[in-house]
Amino acid sequence: MELKQVEAFHAVARHGGFSRAARALDVGQPSLTRSVARLEASIGFPLFLRGQGAARLTAEGEAFLREVERAFTGLERLRRAAQDIRNFGTGRLRLVCLPALAGGVVSGALARFLHDRPGATVALQVRPSTTAYDWVGTRQADLGVAAPRSGFPAVEEQPFIALSGVLVVPRGHRLARRRTPIGPRDIAEEPFLALALEDGTRHASDEVFRREGVAPRIRLETQYSSTLCRLVAAGLGVAIVNPLVAADEARGLPIVALPFLPAVSFRYLLLRPRGGGRDRLAEAFASELLADAERAG
Helix, strand or coil: CCHHHHHHHHHHHHHCCHHHHHHHHCCCHHHHHHHHHHHHHHHCCCCEECCCCCCEECHHHHHHHHHHHHHHHHHHHHHHHHHHHHCHHHCEEEEEECHHHHCCHHHHHHHHHHHHCCCCEEEEEECCHHHHHHHHHCCCCCEEEECCCCCCCCEEEEEEEEEECEEEEECCCCCCCCCCCECHHHHCCCEEEEECCCCHHHHHHHHHHHHCCCCCEEEEEECCHHHHHHHHHCCCCEEEECHHHHHHHCCCCCEEEEEECCCCEEEEEEEEECCCCCCHHHHHHHHHHHHHHHHHC
């Protein structure tokens, strides 16, 4: 089986006849007919019904065409990828980011990055931190932004941003008008909504409460700060969340974000695949991202 023969078959099937396909490919019809005949001989079954006017596919030909279409779609992706690699200015950046930072810092850096490179394409995937590590480690993504995780030796980590968590309470809560920072003892009797146990910030929060001699009344655990904000708005309790997420969610939810001490740090890292050369487009965006993080931090 040769690619030229498969291309001939694909053209005949797509154009509905040998003569039309020959004109579209700018080749002689006898040459096209021979290519299809050789393909049929190599695969061992007929692709077209003979002697019935327009080229009609056999059942086997229809099944084979479906596989050819899939293969040609893959080839087109390869052609686009090759073009991206050749041309830095119209490249493709694969970025994976945890939900907490997909807006704010990351979106601002993306806006400037794409403005300066109108031909560039960014594939942004919003995924949990563990997925970000996995995709960067297996080179399914060029860059990642995630909370720290362990057990990913194929990933190179760089400090990105650290933010002090804020306490989120419902708008009518007794603490909502508090002017001074709130501490663990102030919420010892409050229903507490916590991040999931696998989140590194959860352990930092637990340690702050432990040092203050307070056991929080954990009512619910979940994965994302944005979810915690919605649950606080529903009156289920109070929560310590990422301040960027709190500011964003407070625009549409009846919640108030308050300073909390001792500080609970939300720490995030910039991820790259370990080893091998660095992608120039990814490094250009990383520079934008780190500059924004420095200003935000």
